[in-house]
Amino acid sequence: MDLIKLKHVKLFKWHVKLFKWHVNALVSICVFLFILALIFRSLFLPASSAVGRFKNNEIELLKPWNVSMKFLEVPQIVWGLNNQKIAFARACLTSRMLNRTLLMPSLSASLFYKEIDRLQPISFDKVFNFERFNSLCDGFVRVSRYSDVRNESNLIEVQKGSGRRWTLERDLDQLKEFSKQDYDAYETIRVVGKNPFLWHDHWPVSDYAKVFECLVLVDEISKEADEVVSKIRAFGSETTSVSLYQTPYVAIHMRIEKDWMIHCKKREQRLNMSSICSSKEEITTRVANIQGLKPQTTLYLAVANELLEDDSVLNGWKQGMHPVDKKRLGLTEIYKNHSYLIQAAIDYEVCLRADVFVGNSFSTFSSLLVLERSQKMLKMGVSHACGTDVRWPSYAYNLKGENGGPRPWMTNFMDSSLEAISYGSNNVSC
Numbered sequence: 001m002d003l004i005k006l007k008h009v010k011l012f013k014w015h016v017k018l019f020k021w022h023v024n025a026l027v028s029i030c031v032f033l034f035i036l037a038l039i040f041r042s043l044f045l046p047a048s049s050a051v052g053r054f055k056n057n058e059i060e061l062l063k064p065w066n067v068s069m070k071f072l073e074v075p076q077i078v079w080g081l082n083n084q085k086i087a088f089a090r091a092c093l094t095s096r097m098l099n100r101t102l103l104m105p106s107l108s109a110s111l112f113y114k115e116i117d118r119l120q121p122i123s124f125d126k127v128f129n130f131e132r133f134n135s136l137c138d139g140f141v142r143v144s145r146y147s148d149v150r151n152e153s154n155l156i157e158v159q160k161g162s163g164r165r166w167t168l169e170r171d172l173d174q175l176k177e178f179s180k181q182d183y184d185a186y187e188t189i190r191v192v193g194k195n196p197f198l199w200h201d202h203w204p205v206s207d208y209a210k211v212f213e214c215l216v217l218v219d220e221i222s223k224e225a226d227e228v229v230s231k232i233r234a235f236g237s238e239t240t241s242v243s244l245y246q247t248p249y250v251a252i253h254m255r256i257e258k259d260w261m262i263h264c265k266k267r268e269q270r271l272n273m274s275s276i277c278s279s280k281e282e283i284t285t286r287v288a289n290i291q292g293l294k295p296q297t298t299l300y301l302a303v304a305n306e307l308l309e310d311d312s313v314l315n316g317w318k319q320g321m322h323p324v325d326k327k328r329l330g331l332t333e334i335y336k337n338h339s340y341l342i343q344a345a346i347d348y349e350v351c352l353r354a355d356v357f358v359g360n361s362f363s364t365f366s367s368l369l370v371l372e373r374s375q376k377m378l379k380m381g382v383s384h385a386c387g388t389d390v391r392w393p394s395y396a397y398n399l400k401g402e403n404g405g406p407r408p409w410m411t412n413f414m415d416s417s418l419e420a421i422s423y424g425s426n427n428v429s430c
Contacts, residue, residue, distance in 0.1 A: 075196070079108070087197035107127060136214035141210075250299050252287060289404040299317065352373065358397050394410065
């Protein structure tokens with residue numbers, strides 16, 4: 001009996017040894033494969049972890065983009081709403097190039113030369129939905145909170161060049177430096193210098209469009225825009241006897257304020273052209289000649305009433321066109337409760353939702369609106385808006401089109417830079 005037990009014990013020990021041998025062999029194979037993978041990576045893949053590769057002085061993005069837990073910090077973003085949106089997008093695309101996450105920047109609540117008492121910064125997530133941005137832009141760019149930084153002292157501060165001597169080529173050379181391993185050792189790169197809107201542009205319109213599409217207003221601001229749109233449609237329903245929910249409206253970004261007229265006349269002189277400024281009379285005439293508008297049409301005039309020369313903005317429109325502005329809608333006090341940035345964000349959203357939009361092709365506000373409206377059209381399968389009856393059409397009133405109307409306008413997503421949108425153009429793809 002003892003002999004049988006001894007045999008069973010020996011047999012059990014033999015099986016244990018055999019199992020250990022198989023496990024050790026499996027581990028050895030895994031280790032070997034892991035080492036082989038590391039050797040392959042070092043031989044055939046780039047040493048730098050940066051997502052931006054530079055080839056023939058052009059930026060070549062590696063795809064898919066993989067976000068790292070390393071960060072890019074930029075200065076407070078200033079100027080108008082849409083210049084701030086461009087600056088933010090440019091900072092996002094810079095961080096993408098460097099395979100870093102953009103630390104949530106501060107925006108500016110005011111135009112610094114108009115509202116001295118409201119110069120305080122405003123957090124990005126007080127204007128745009130932080131979580132929604134990262135969800136919509138997942139896999140392309142990402143924004144993080146400062147609380148995500150693990151080691152605040154592991155930081156390098158770099159001066160961003162500016163001025164006329166700071167050329168596009170020099171800017172690109174600096175970005176090449178940022179992508180090297182020396183900088184990769186730091187958890188955070190802090191860029192100091194003038195605001196990102198003034199940085200050189202190295203990205204196509206399509207990349208900017210992806211970022212803009214992720215910018216969704218927070219609920220509080222979106223609800224304010226809902227109220228404005230509701231009042232416009234209610235006004236239109238009363239004046240045209242059309243059902244409230246079926247009342248269309250045309251949004252017109254009327255750049256006829258004193259500050260704009262001074263700016264655009266100087267611009268016309270500098271560029272030696274005469275198609276930037278438009279008088280109220282020219283705008284009313286061209287809008288009246290838009291083909292396809294219904295006989296009874298509601299017009300929302302997006303204009304800074306306090307900067308107008310007189311109060312005649314609601315007069316002189318074609319019979320059957322019913323203009324309305326913030327003052328006539330009784331919204332002046334509501335707007336006054338907000339800083340410039342929030343006011344502009346509300347107006348932008350109201351114009352974005354309009355059935356038809358008419359603006360100035362040398363205005364950044366108008367140009368970004370047309371970009372977003374063009375994106376909507378492309379998603380519906382419309383490849384061009386020139387001479388076709390489409391939903392969400394846009395027009396440039398400063399450019400004369402057929403039959404004396406404004407020229408149809410659609411963003412060219414094939415442009416290699418955002419220059420036409422940032423600084424204006426008379427090339428509206430139509």
